[in-house]
Amino acid sequence: MRTRIGLLLSAVLAGAAAPATAQEKLVVQYDCIPNYANWGGVTALYKQKTGVTVPPDPKGSSVALAAIEKEKDHPVADTAYYSGAIGFAAAVKGLHQPYKPKGWEKIPSDLKDPDGLWWTVHTGTIAFLVNTSALGGAPVPRSWADLLKPEYKGKIAYDDPTWGGTSYTMVYGVNALFGGDEKNFRPGLDYFRKLDASVLTYPRESIYNSVLRGEVPIWINADGNGYKMKYSDNGPIEVVLPSEGTFSMPLVMGMVRGAPHAEETRRYLDWLLTAEAQAEFAKGFFRPILEEAIPRDLASKFLGAAEYRRARNLDLSKMAAASDALKRAWLEEIRRGR
Amino acid sequence: MSARPAPAPSAAWTAPAAIFLIAAFVVPAGALLRAASLGSVGGFFAELLAVWTQPHTRRALGNGVLLSAGVSAAAMVLCLAPARLLASRRFRGRGAARLLLSLPLAFSGVIVGFLAIVMFGRVGFVPALSRALFGRPFGAGVAYALPGLILAYLFFEIPRAVLTLEAAFARLDPEIDAAARSLGAGRLDRLRRVTLPALRPALAGTFATTFAVSLGSYGAALILSRRFSVLPVEIYQEFTAFGNDAGACAMAIWLTVLSALVSGWAAREASRA
């Protein structure tokens, strides 16, 4: 009996082990969240075309930066995807090596580093993603001021900005919107303190499905994720650009210094700027950096251009310089505050 | 070949495991201590002290100790009678019951956090069920508050408590209890004078185990808690989001010290038996 159990066990193990030991071509991208900007679809397409695997990775921008910095002497990642300011900060810290992928010249000059330390692959805008069936009768919030109303208590979430770059962009932007700047965080922190009373959770990872399911009714995040919930997943979702103003956000990539799979990575980064890959990003409703890759029907699904006129551009270098201090301040006052 | 007595195996047989332990445990412990001394706060002891002086780390430490102690005590009280039943009776389904109870032993805190949201999230199963039955979504959103965290911790401590206590009951000598009974000792008296003292080392061991496991677990708190924080979450935050090795290591050292103290106390109780 015992020998048989042993045999059975070894057979099961051997069967499970076989596929895992096969060699495969790899590119390691930090911050490769399947539900964000359709990275799941983009990496699946790349695998199908080239056989190269780009495994999913749940790190947000800030965590990706911290990890690459820690691994400086023994790099694990080949490339990383960040919201603009954090990618800018990574380049300033010397964590990237210069590379100008094919199609470089098509990227507007204010959306790339002249030396090729980072470049934009697509852009997004900060928005409220509202699950209208989960609001419990409350109206859809239209402004930053609306969010402070008591009827939204326990219904709002935004990502921990010490983790994710999207949320860092939002926190920096709101501070600027209410009169703060890269040195003075008071106006923003005061607002988030008040908002704290209504916040259900400060997630450290994507809550895409929680929002879709109605678990979280209001998520302050990138507009594209909301459009995807609405149009691809047929969710009861409304995307709101707050009336006081909002912020546009370039999403950038850079090649890690000492990338272990350098050649494979360059090919991958080249491909991400092709019309094919860019159209795949557009399926996640992030605006491709290549104008010609924007599908015609996509524009009709976005809110009108008039709405988007309220989106401000933020200065990436100032944002990057303020990042450590603002993240610390948010952590101390909001998450750890009393 | 002449017959000779077999020499007992020499202690050298333990060498491979001992070498591994030095490489994978002692050396990393040294690295941890060293990293704690390289911080910006000003040296090893200043960094260790800071864990107690900064309000948020002190609070997280206190939260973790209270939560772990409370949950461990509650799990023990809840599990005492069922453990005795499992140890003393042979009934149909006993094996299945033990198997089911052992299942959460393989779970990480993350799974438990997910289960908490599935059951007690804002649109979880329990509120959905209660809305269907009573028209009111009882328990909605509980997962994100302290009661949810307590439930989650109980979920993975109950199996640990039941199984260790069951083993302890199984080891108890029934003769002593029978002797006490024949001497006319009442039920409560026997429990107080005979059973509990005999179980004491096992109770201490169970408490130490559940306490240490709770104290070190962070998956559930990572997923569930909005602001209520425990030390492992703070360690994870400082280490991964800020690359603050020294601060993270100082907290990890305190976590280890606390956990080791409780384990040491339990080991002493056990050796007294």
Next chain:
Amino acid sequence: MPDRRASLVSGALLALLLAVVAAPLAVVVAGSVVDPRLLGLSSETWIGASRPAGWFSYVLELYGRQLGRSAVLASITVALCFALGFPAAYGLAARRGRLAASLRIAFDAPLAVPGLAVAIGLLLAYPGGRASGITLAAGHLLYALPFFVRAAGNALSSGGLPELEEAAAAAGASRWQRLRRIVLPVARPGILAGGLMAFTISWGEFNVSFLLATPTTQTYPSALYLTYTTNSFPVAAAATTLFLAAALPALWLLQHVAAGEAAQFGEAA
């Protein structure tokens, strides 16, 4: 009839505990095979409106690599437990005294240290070991080894081993022959129980693995974290069901091989 009332209360409490453990598992397993809306859990239509059986194939498509990796890592852990732990248990079995006592404490020591602290220590001590997964395997072994050594040790000290060995030596058996014909058979139940515990610990390990793993060495419990945060409920439920399906046979075997050993297993974090 106080005894009867007491066992009724115990029985009710036991039923309560079982319900607490079983209810969420039942909901999750059910959620992986039926439409979650039937459970009152609204869900989105992402990735195919409803393909109950397909959810499992989708999970394998997404996380098959991590599943395989966890199986390999768990087998490696078991093999290393045997290679290091069996000699250690043999060397300690008949030994009393201070050295043996402190060695026993040393082998148990990792259990008193939180996984996160071990992970950070390993990361700092061997920064280059992450990419290859060596530190990850070391972390798993660190927590599995104590259980293996104990289980094997219990078996070795229960069978009158010294007398048997002495008799065999007197009959002219060499050390190697004694090891193969006497010691290993005596230790077998312990080795089996210890191996199963090592497998289960490695299979579910998250506290150490989460920090030590890279996207290319990530194990299945970390993939579960990924699925909880990025996939829809049915997919996450199917992934969890797969996890349970693999853990269950190991735990079942453990109950049959050595019910007593399963108890101390609770110390695994």
